[in-house]
Amino acid sequence: MSRNIYWCAAVAALLGNPLNTFAADDADLQSIRDQIQQLKQSSEQSNLQLEQRLQQAEKDAAQAQAAAQQPVRSSAGPSNVNSFNPAVAMILSGTYGQLRQDPAIPATGFAMNANNTGYTRGFSLQESELSISANIDPEFSGVGTFSLAPEGGISVENGFVQSSALGNGLNLKFGRFFSGLGYLNEQHSHVWDFVDQPLVYRVLWDNQIADDGLQLKWLAPTDIFVEIGGELGRGLGFPGTNQNKNGAGSGVLFAHIGDDIGIEQSWRAGVSLHETRRVDAVSVAVPDLLNTAGGVSNSFSGDSQTTGLDFVWKYSHNGNIRERYLKVQSEYFRRKENGLLTYDFTAQGVSPPGANTPGSYSVTQSGWYLQSVYQFMPTWRTGLRYDRLDSGTASVGASIAANVISNYAFNPSRLTWMVDYNPSEFSRIRLQLARDDSRQRLAENQMFLQYIMSLGAHGAHQY
Amino acid sequence: MNKLFYTMGLIVLAIVSAPAFAALNVFACEPEWAALTQQLAGNQASIYTATGALQDPHQVQARPSLIAKARSANLLVCTGAELEIGWMPVVLRESGNSAIQPGSSGNFEAAQYVAMLEVPTRLDRAEGDVHAAGNPHIQTDPRNFLPIAEALSQRLIQLDPANTAYYQQQLATFNQQWRAAIAKWEKQAAPLKGVPVIAHHKGFPYLNDWLGLKEVAELEPKPGMEPSAAYLGRVLNELQQHPAKMVIRAAYQNERPSEWIAERAHIPAVMLPFTVGGTPQATDLFTMFDDTIQRLLAGLK
Numbered sequence: 001m002s003r004n005i006y007w008c009a010a011v012a013a014l015l016g017n018p019l020n021t022f023a024a025d026d027a028d029l030q031s032i033r034d035q036i037q038q039l040k041q042s043s044e045q046s047n048l049q050l051e052q053r054l055q056q057a058e059k060d061a062a063q064a065q066a067a068a069q070q071p072v073r074s075s076a077g078p079s080n081v082n083s084f085n086p087a088v089a090m091i092l093s094g095t096y097g098q099l100r101q102d103p104a105i106p107a108t109g110f111a112m113n114a115n116n117t118g119y120t121r122g123f124s125l126q127e128s129e130l131s132i133s134a135n136i137d138p139e140f141s142g143v144g145t146f147s148l149a150p151e152g153g154i155s156v157e158n159g160f161v162q163s164s165a166l167g168n169g170l171n172l173k174f175g176r177f178f179s180g181l182g183y184l185n186e187q188h189s190h191v192w193d194f195v196d197q198p199l200v201y202r203v204l205w206d207n208q209i210a211d212d213g214l215q216l217k218w219l220a221p222t223d224i225f226v227e228i229g230g231e232l233g234r235g236l237g238f239p240g241t242n243q244n245k246n247g248a249g250s251g252v253l254f255a256h257i258g259d260d261i262g263i264e265q266s267w268r269a270g271v272s273l274h275e276t277r278r279v280d281a282v283s284v285a286v287p288d289l290l291n292t293a294g295g296v297s298n299s300f301s302g303d304s305q306t307t308g309l310d311f312v313w314k315y316s317h318n319g320n321i322r323e324r325y326l327k328v329q330s331e332y333f334r335r336k337e338n339g340l341l342t343y344d345f346t347a348q349g350v351s352p353p354g355a356n357t358p359g360s361y362s363v364t365q366s367g368w369y370l371q372s373v374y375q376f377m378p379t380w381r382t383g384l385r386y387d388r389l390d391s392g393t394a395s396v397g398a399s400i401a402a403n404v405i406s407n408y409a410f411n412p413s414r415l416t417w418m419v420d421y422n423p424s425e426f427s428r429i430r431l432q433l434a435r436d437d438s439r440q441r442l443a444e445n446q447m448f449l450q451y452i453m454s455l456g457a458h459g460a461h462q463y
Numbered sequence: 464m465n466k467l468f469y470t471m472g473l474i475v476l477a478i479v480s481a482p483a484f485a486a487l488n489v490f491a492c493e494p495e496w497a498a499l500t501q502q503l504a505g506n507q508a509s510i511y512t513a514t515g516a517l518q519d520p521h522q523v524q525a526r527p528s529l530i531a532k533a534r535s536a537n538l539l540v541c542t543g544a545e546l547e548i549g550w551m552p553v554v555l556r557e558s559g560n561s562a563i564q565p566g567s568s569g570n571f572e573a574a575q576y577v578a579m580l581e582v583p584t585r586l587d588r589a590e591g592d593v594h595a596a597g598n599p600h601i602q603t604d605p606r607n608f609l610p611i612a613e614a615l616s617q618r619l620i621q622l623d624p625a626n627t628a629y630y631q632q633q634l635a636t637f638n639q640q641w642r643a644a645i646a647k648w649e650k651q652a653a654p655l656k657g658v659p660v661i662a663h664h665k666g667f668p669y670l671n672d673w674l675g676l677k678e679v680a681e682l683e684p685k686p687g688m689e690p691s692a693a694y695l696g697r698v699l700n701e702l703q704q705h706p707a708k709m710v711i712r713a714a715y716q717n718e719r720p721s722e723w724i725a726e727r728a729h730i731p732a733v734m735l736p737f738t739v740g741g742t743p744q745a746t747d748l749f750t751m752f753d754d755t756i757q758r759l760l761a762g763l764k
Contacts, residue, residue, distance in 0.1 A: 138566070141556070162556065169534050169559040219534050219559045225527030258527025263515050266526045314524070318517035320715055321524060378689045378717070424688060425522075425549070426588060458545075460552040463525050 086134030087457035091190045093126040095119055098447040107203060107438040109391025109408035110365070112283040112298060114206035114238045118189075118196050119448065125150040126450075129157065129190065131459070139165040142175075145188070158210065169219035176212045176236075180229050181254050181272035182331050183310040185209060191461060193327075193373045194418050195432045195448045199387040200367030204306060204333050206238035209274075211250060225258040225268070239304045239335070240276045250276035258463075263319040268463060272308040278339065288343070288403050290352060297346045298404075300361065302339010308332060312463075327373045334366040343400040352403070359397030361404065366390045379422050387414040389438070412438035428452045486623045490533050490563070492541035492551065493520055494739040495602040496573060498748045500540055502637045503616050507626050511536070513554075516740035517715045520546055521592065521687065525553035533558035536569070538622055540615065543572025544579065546599035568621055574599060576614045577607040580668045591685025602738060604669035605645050605752050612637055644749055649674075652756050654763060659705065661698065663690070663712035663721050666737065670755070679705045682712075682720045690720040702728050709733045709762035714741030733762040 097103075097119045106115040118126075127150065133143040145158035160175030178186045184201060185208055197207045213233030220226040235249025236242050243249055251274075258268030278300060285295035309332045316325035341361035343354050371385035394406040414437060420430035434446040487508040491497035497512040504510075511532045514523050520542070523529075533539070533554050541547055555564060563569040579597025586595055601607045616634040620627045656675035663682045671678050680698050682690040702724075710721040711733045718734065725732035735755050736745035742758075745751035 138564075164556060164559050164564065165561050167559065167561040171557065171559045217559070219530065219557070221535050223531060225531035227530075256527070259531075260526060260528040263518075266524070266528060268527045318715075319515050320518045320522075322519035322522045322715075323717055424588075424592070458548050460525065460549055462553055463527060 084134075086132050087459075089131045089454055089456040089459055091129040091131075091188075091452065091454050093128070093190060093450065093452040094124060095126055095195060096123050096449040097121050100444040101436075101439065101442050105439050105442065106285075107199060107389060107412040108410045108440040109412065110203040110389065111286040111295065112281075112300065113203040113365070115203070116206060117202065118207060127189070129188065131158075131457075133457075136161065139163055169221060171217040171219070172214070173217075174214040176210055177215065179209045179211060179231055179233075179237075179252050179274070180215060180217065181209070181252050181274055182308050182333070183268070183270065183312050183329060184331065186462060190452045190454060193371065193381075193383050194385060194416055195430065195450050198331070198367075198369035198371070198385065199389050199412060199414060199438055200331065200333050200369055203389060204239070204335055204365070204367065209237040211236050211240065213248065213250075215252075225256065227257075228255045229253070235276045239278055239281070239306075239337075241278045241281050243279050250274065264317065265313065265315050266463075267311070267313040269312075270308075270310045272306075272310070274304075274306040274308075276304050278302055278304050278337070282345075287405060289405055290403060292344075296344040296355075299342040299345045300337070300339060302337055302361070304335060304337045306333055306335040308334070321375070323375075323378055325375045328371075330368065330370040332366070332368040334364060336362070336364045338362040341396070341400060341404065343403045354400045354403040357399050359400030359404070361394060361396055361400075363394035364392045366392065380419070381422070382419045383417070385414075385416040387416070387438075388412070408440070410440045414438055425458070426454045486626060487537045487619070488535050490536035490539045492539070492547050493602070495748065495751070496540040496542070498739040498751075499608060499612060499615060500619075502748065503612060503630065503633050504619055505629070505633055507623065507629060508538075508619075516736065516738045516745075519715050521549060523547070523550045525550045525557070529554045530557045533563065534560050536560065536563050538569050538571060538618065539563040540571045540573070542574055542599050542601065544574035544596040544599035544601075545594040546574075568618065571615060571618050573607075573611045573615075574601055576610045577601050580672060581665070589685075591683070592687025598665060598668050600666045600737075601669055603667055603755075604673040605641065605648065605748075606673060607669060608641060608748065609638065612641070640749075644752065648752050648756055652759070655756075655759055658709075658763060659707040661702070661707045661710040661721075661724065663710070663716045666713050666716075667711065667735075670735075674756075674759070676759075679707050682710070682724065695720060695723055699724060699727055706730075709759075711735055711759075711762075713737035731762045733758050735759070 099121050103117040103119055103121065106113070128148040129145060130148065131143065131145040133141070135141045140161050140163050142161045143158060144156070147155050147157040149155065156176060158177050160173050160177040162171065162173045164171050166172060180186055184197065185205065196202070201207055211231065211233030213231055215229060215231040217227055217229035231252035232248040233250045234240070234242065240250045252272065254270060254272040256268055256270040258266070260266045281300045282297060283300070284297045286298050287295050312327065312329040314325060314327045317323065339361060340358040342356065342358045345356055347355035349356070367389040369385055369387045371383060373381055373383035375381040389412040391408050394404070396404045396406045414434055416432060416434040418430055418432040420428050422428045428451065430450040432448040432450065435443070436446050437443040487504065489500050489504070489508045489510045491500055491510055491512050493514055494512050494516050497510050500508055500510050513529055513532070514520050541551065561567070574596060582597035583590065583593045583595065586593065612634060616630050619630045652674045657677060659677045659679045661680045661682065662678050665681055665686050667678065670676065680701060682695065682698060684691065684694045707730060709731045710724050712718070712721045712735070714734055714737050718732065721732040734742070735758055736742040736751050739745055739747060739751050741751070742754050744754040
């Protein structure tokens with residue numbers, strides 16, 4: 001625009017002096033051309049300066065505006081009774097299972113253990129998990145996790161209060177919580193690397209042991225991670241028997257140690273001890289030496305002591321888990337039970353011989369798994385797991401020795417492969433194939449499809 | 464025998480008293496805050512850096528080592544603004560250290576002291592991994608370090624009042640050097656003004672705001688989502704209407720998407736340090752910006 005004005009002025013100046021123009025010779029013409037050129041150049045320079053000033057003015061205005069907006073951020077907003085709302089998250093998950101055998105059939109030799117596989121044939125909604133957490137006050141924080149069963153009903157999966165206000169590396173937790181034993185036990189089902197838990201967790205801990213009680217952990221003030229913890233509980237979760245009594249029904253001790261190796265590797269190892277006294281623990285459909293159709297119902301009372309070892313190692317190139325990582329983990333548990341077993345306690349009278357009479361019973365069961373998960377590219381992971389159980393050889397009292405199977409001579413095992421796709425941190429779709437040989441003469445191939453979606457608050461994950 | 468006891472006693476004494484040389488144990492969430500703390504606290508602090516420049520700071524695991532280091536920290540220096548939301552809450556909870564919990568004087572969040580950009584008006588996960596408090600990558604604008612340094616220095620003084628004079632001196636030196644450096648960088652970076660660029664992740668709004676780079680597209684369809692081949696194709700198409708001079712990414716980000724675009728659009732792919740240690744040249748805060756500007760200028764040629 002301003003350039004045109006200069007041009008007009010130049011033309012007007014020439015027009016305003018027509019006589020000179022007519023009289024002009026070549027030299028004059030050249031000088032006029034030079035003048036015009038100069039005018040043109042100076043106009044361009046002025047234009048440039050004007051543009052720069054305009055840009056500066058715009059920038060200043062923007063900065064002034066930004067400065068004017070800044071205090072708004074810190075000023076008090078409208079008051080709102082909800083502003084202290086806790087973090088709410090919900091997990092939705094479902095599976096499709098293709099299984100030849102009924103999943104209710106227990107692993108051979110473990111009919112007196114927990115046998116909830118957590119999966120079914122066909123389409124099914126898995127439990128939906130609603131989790132609400134917040135700081136309660138400067139001293140305490142609380143978490144409530146409610147499990148909504150697909151068939152209806154709601155149960156409190158976790159409901160605990162935690163305090164690190166004690167300082168000195170002490171951490172206190174009370175309420176209902178997943179025990180700190182082992183490695184997988186504290187992890188919620190939506191972060192499991194497979195559709196189901198390892199067999200050893202299924203039969204020894206009913207997939208995951210939670211108890212009502214309290215936990216105290218102490219973290220040593222060392223450069224490497226050394227943590228010891230203890231729990232006292234009601235004895236609610238399997239193998240506990242939820243008794244009506246004062247005092248503690250179960251106790252747990254655990255220790256963890258861990259560190260990094262450079263920036264690429266990290267590891268954690270642990271030992272655990274769990275003890276409980278089982279009272280009238282009832283098992284149904286237990287096979288016996290008489291081959292009773294449908295099995296019999298047994299009742300056990302005695303001491304249960306479980307020891308465990310766990311180890312996990314993770315590797316990622318440059319420590320950048322976003323791109324690729326490898327995780328290898330393994331756990332081993334061994335349970336010793338010693339007490340009195342009442343064989344076929346629902347029988348009327350004492351037939352067959354041994355029925356409804358207690359006899360001494362002690363057995364050592366054990367199991368382990370080794371698994372590895374590899375994220376081979378962002379959003380895609382694959383994993384392989386091998387499981388094995390040993391039902392042990394029971395020493396059975398003479399009164400019931402003719403009825404109770406002491407040695408199944410079969411080691412349940414399973415090989416599982418999975419691949420999952422994670423479009424974001426909040427969604428996961430998984431395919432799992434397994435060769436399940438956990439039930440004698442009932443080996444089968446299993447296929448699962450699963451989705452796990454999380455809505456709401458961004459939860460922080462444990463190691 | 465006595466000699467042996469004496470030697471052992473000395474060793475034990477050395478181990479026990481080793482941490483006492485530094486007044487403060489600092490747990491820095493990202494390398495840039497470790498570097499800033501180093502500038503401001505000098506030898507008064509022993510600093511542990513929780514993440515490396517080649518790690519995505521959104522995705523870090525609450526490793527046992529982090530929990531152990533947080534246990535003995537007097538001061539936590541983090542970005543905040545939800546950058547560390549996926550791991551820091553677990554580290555804090557498991558540390559059993561009441562001095563560094565949120566709200567206490569041992570918990571310092573740098574994002575609280577700068578004007579945040581890209582504060583979302585709509586909070587919806589359909590928009591990808593957005594942060595309610597605004598874009599947390601505040602360390603790419605050197606001007607942000609001035610208010611943060613001021614606040615961090617005050618925090619150091621609050622925690623370690625015996626060394627007040629030292630911290631004040633350090634801050635004054637830093638401010639002076641930093642202001643001079645900013646002036647130098649701005650002069651060097653003048654040709655970058657208005658240059659259109661593509662970014663891998665929305666990690667550079669503060670850098671763009673400072674240098675006047677114009678970000679015309681991102682390679683991630685939504686923040687935090689992986690760039691897909693189909694989406695990269697769309698970006699390439701759009702580039703024909705809105706050409707860019709270069710495609711920039713942080714050191715920790717995968718080079719393949721930006722190199723794919725660079726090759727087809729015939730523009731350079733420029734890797735920026737993003738934080739201290741991101742490139743061999745970026746050894747401290749000063750060289751981090753030196754190198755950032757050198758790499759951008761090289762991309763322009």
